Amino acid sequence: MAVASTTASSPEGSFSSSTSKLILYLLTSGLIMTTFLGNILVISSIVYFKQLRSPTNSFVLSLAVADFLVGVMVMPYSMVRSIEGCWYFGSGFCRLHSSLDVMLCSASILHLSCIAFDRYYAVCNPLLYGYKMSTRRVSILICTCWFIPVLISFAPIMLGLHLLGMEHLWQEGACLFVVNQIYSVCASLIAFYCPMIIMLVAYCRIYRAARNQALRIHAMERNVSSGNASDGPMKKRKYSLKRERKAAKTLGVIMGLFLLFWTPFFTANIVDPLIGYKMGTVEWEVCLWLGYVNSALNPFLYGLFHKSYRRAFFMILSTAKQEKVRRQMNGLPPQGPRRCHPLEGPPNPPRRAPHPTSSPEGRRGWAGGAPQRSGLCRRAHWDFSRCPSGPVRPRLTTFVITILAFLGLRDRR
Numbered sequence: 001m002a003v004a005s006t007t008a009s010s011p012e013g014s015f016s017s018s019t020s021k022l023i024l025y026l027l028t029s030g031l032i033m034t035t036f037l038g039n040i041l042v043i044s045s046i047v048y049f050k051q052l053r054s055p056t057n058s059f060v061l062s063l064a065v066a067d068f069l070v071g072v073m074v075m076p077y078s079m080v081r082s083i084e085g086c087w088y089f090g091s092g093f094c095r096l097h098s099s100l101d102v103m104l105c106s107a108s109i110l111h112l113s114c115i116a117f118d119r120y121y122a123v124c125n126p127l128l129y130g131y132k133m134s135t136r137r138v139s140i141l142i143c144t145c146w147f148i149p150v151l152i153s154f155a156p157i158m159l160g161l162h163l164l165g166m167e168h169l170w171q172e173g174a175c176l177f178v179v180n181q182i183y184s185v186c187a188s189l190i191a192f193y194c195p196m197i198i199m200l201v202a203y204c205r206i207y208r209a210a211r212n213q214a215l216r217i218h219a220m221e222r223n224v225s226s227g228n229a230s231d232g233p234m235k236k237r238k239y240s241l242k243r244e245r246k247a248a249k250t251l252g253v254i255m256g257l258f259l260l261f262w263t264p265f266f267t268a269n270i271v272d273p274l275i276g277y278k279m280g281t282v283e284w285e286v287c288l289w290l291g292y293v294n295s296a297l298n299p300f301l302y303g304l305f306h307k308s309y310r311r312a313f314f315m316i317l318s319t320a321k322q323e324k325v326r327r328q329m330n331g332l333p334p335q336g337p338r339r340c341h342p343l344e345g346p347p348n349p350p351r352r353a354p355h356p357t358s359s360p361e362g363r364r365g366w367a368g369g370a371p372q373r374s375g376l377c378r379r380a381h382w383d384f385s386r387c388p389s390g391p392v393r394p395r396l397t398t399f400v401i402t403i404l405a406f407l408g409l410r411d412r413r
Contacts (some may be wrong), residue, residue: 014101021084024082024083025068025079028082029079031292031293032079033412034296035070035071035075035292035296036068036071038300039064039065039299040294041303041313041317042303043061043065045309045312045313045316052308055118055138056077056122058138059115059142060115062145063111066107066108067295067299070105070295071295072349073100073104077097078288078289078292081175082288082289085174089175095157095227097175098175098177099153099157100153102152102153102157102191103297106148106153106190107145107146108294108295108298109191109197109258109262111145112254112258113194113199114141115254116198118133119206121133123206123209124205149191151296152186152187158215161183163178164180166180179269181273181274184269184272185270188266188269188270192266196258196259197281199258200255241316250305251276253301254301257297258294261290261293264290265290265291270274
């Protein structure tokens with residue numbers, strides 16, 4: 001394996017080479033920025049919104065962290081190496097970069113298999129889902145998704161075990177990831193083929209469960225049409241079927257793109273040692289960058305297929321409707337007119353909205369004997385001069401309830 005080198009024999013050839021490099025830099029820089037911004041959106045959405053904090057989204061959050069680190073710590077240096085054909089950052093950093101490349105890409109793939117495993121229990125065994133996907137088990141799986149890639153990356157690469165018998169192929173100044181046959185087979189099995197089998201089995205079973213559910217729904221519809229059963233349970237099952245189909249469709253698209261972008265690299269990783277390392281550098285780089293594309297697409301796949309993520313992305317990117325979408329995402333009622341109650345105090349809201357089940361924020365009236373902040377007149381750019389200076393007139397129902405309560409207490413005395 002050698003680095004492809006081109007020599008400029010004329011000014012026209014030099015101009016053509018410079019133009020090609022500029023185009024490649026623009027394309028790869030755009031891919032890096034897409035990976036960076038997309039995964040930042042996913043991380044911010046899950047951290048900010050309590051509604052998105054679930055076992056499945058714990059895997060998604062960890063996956064976004066892995067893909068984000070790929071875009072920050074791996075892809076920029078790979079861009080320079082791939083386009084320039086040289087490595088300018090030293091041999092020590094070359095090994096560190098190769099270790100990070102293997103670790104983070106393997107972690108991303110393992111997280112995809114964990115998401116498929118999680119969806120399998122949620123769709124096929126919903127009664128066991130709470131037990132199988134407890135907080136402790138999810139934490140163990142996430143730690144495993146990071147620990148195994150560390151074992152197959154930093155340990156052998158830093159010690160030079162991946163180069164045993166291949167020292168004659170190593171080139172200083174190129175930082176080509178040359179590995180022996182034993183390492184290529186073992187690493188490919190752990191990082192790609194085993195997760196691929198898990199994803200395929202999980203997706204097939206989810207599809208089978210959705211199909212069986214569709215048959216049951218069809219049978220119930222025929223019973224309802226003949227007047228033998230009520231349509232209440234059928235509507236609930238139909239809604240459940242719609243969600244299951246959507247989950248299966250999402251998982252299928254993610255798995256299909258995963259196979260499309262990573263299969264060329266891991267196939268070449270096993271085949272190349274068997275044919276005597278005859279693959280060229282350009283082919284290797286193309287296969288590698290196809291894998292990087294998967295890290296850039298993962299956050300947008302979730303954003304396209306999940307309404308909660310789309311709303312979260314919209315809130316983060318939007319400024320005009322931020323408060324309205326925040327309240328919807330956290331399950332709070334929509335805001336009323338922009339007015340302030342004199343007992344609410346200064347308009348200094350908390351940065352993170354409390355959970356609707358644990359806080360009476362947004363409810364009308366009184367709770368616990370103390371007035372609650374209704375969330376109105378909070379924004380700094382609102383015109384607070386519109387707020388009434390005197391107390392707000394209570395509604396008739398509140399006034400009647402207060403009188404009845406007072407009369408009841410007097411009768412008891």
